[in-house]
Amino acid sequence: MKALEVEVSAFLNQYLETFTTFDGDQIAALYCIPTITMRGDGSIHSFQSRDEIARFFQGVADTYRGEGANSGTMHDLVVVPIGERSALASVTWKNHRDDGSVAREFRNSYNVVRFAEGWRILAATVHLSAAPGP
Numbered sequence: 277m278k279a280l281e282v283e284v285s286a287f288l289n290q291y292l293e294t295f296t297t298f299d300g301d302q303i304a305a306l307y308c309i310p311t312i313t314m315r316g317d318g319s320i321h322s323f324q325s326r327d328e329i330a331r332f333f334q335g336v337a338d339t340y341r342g343e344g345a346n347s348g349t350m351h352d353l354v355v356v357p358i359g360e361r362s363a364l365a366s367v368t369w370k371n372h373r374d375d376g377s378v379a380r381e382f383r384n385s386y387n388v389v390r391f392a393e394g395w396r397i398l399a400a401t402v403h404l405s406a407a408p409g410p
Contacts, residue, residue: 281355284365284388287395292348292369298341300334301326306397308389313400316382345371345379352383362389362398 287306294302304326311329312322323329351368358364366385370378383403388395 278355280357280363281353283390284355284363284395285350285353287388288350288353288365288367288386291397292350295337295340296347298337300330300332300337303333303337304329306395308396308398311398311400314402316402316404318404340371340380343371343379344373346374347372358387362387364388366403 291303291306294306297303307323307326307329309326309329310322310324312320313332314320321332323332348369348371351370352366354366356364364385365388366383368381368383371380373379385401385403386397387399389398
């Protein structure tokens, strides 16, 4: 694995571990301000503060917990460099229940940027499986 892939993989593992705390504020700390995300329903959200990011991701974490998820795994990571300080990382996430079954599986891409304090997510896009209707 190339050095960039190792760095981004470590960051996304940190992101996964942070998400399993189900704490929106801790999740928000891994995002740039401002940030943008496109969700699985095709909706696009732009956030201008850490509080906005924290509130949004608290809702996402609560949804995952409501589905019975308590852990997750990362699969099929692809990292493409974008200059010296950023990359596009695409990954498949699987959220798991206590019994090991998959509560949710989806593919996501992240535009990540390296800062002095570490990697942060600038933009996140859930891969849509079909184009929205007219």
